[in-house]
Amino acid sequence: MKKLLMIAIVASVFGMVFVSCGAGAKVFSLDAGGGVCQEITTNDSDMQDALVLAGYTEDACSTATAVGTCENYGTMAGLGLQMDYVFSTPVTAVDAEALCTQAGGDWTAN
Numbered sequence: 001m002k003k004l005l006m007i008a009i010v011a012s013v014f015g016m017v018f019v020s021c022g023a024g025a026k027v028f029s030l031d032a033g034g035g036v037c038q039e040i041t042t043n044d045s046d047m048q049d050a051l052v053l054a055g056y057t058e059d060a061c062s063t064a065t066a067v068g069t070c071e072n073y074g075t076m077a078g079l080g081l082q083m084d085y086v087f088s089t090p091v092t093a094v095d096a097e098a099l100c101t102q103a104g105g106d107w108t109a110n
Contacts (some may be wrong), residue, residue, distance in 0.1 A: 017040030028056035035091035037061035042081035063088035068109040069095040 013074040025043040028051040032038055039061045042048060054059070063069070063086055085105070087096035093109055100107040 006101075007080055008011055013057050019069045027060045028052070028058055029061045030054075031061070035067075035088040037086040037088070039084045039086060041084075044080045048080055063110065065089060066110050067091060068096050068100075068104070068107060070096065070105035070107055 009038070024039050024045075024047055027039060027041045028048070029037055029039045040051060040056065042051070053066055061084075065088045066086050067089065070087070072082065072084070084102070085096075087093075097107045
């Protein structure tokens, strides 16, 4: 739970977030451990390169064991990217939904 909260705080501090992406958009993911996977979709080639350098892989988060997804985690006009989180065990759906709602995201339970 502490790790999950830290990820939410870091994402808020860096303000990495999002609008719809359009043509040329690619999906990148980073397994943050502890049942949290961050997914970023962007059509900006410089951002795509930066994500690869930061350790993201060009694929979506696995939803095989997901308890739910937090989509549209905040907005920042002009960045051309969208960030979502996929939560899996050991994170509970109740905790994940509370964090998502608090952050202004759209929660979808699996």
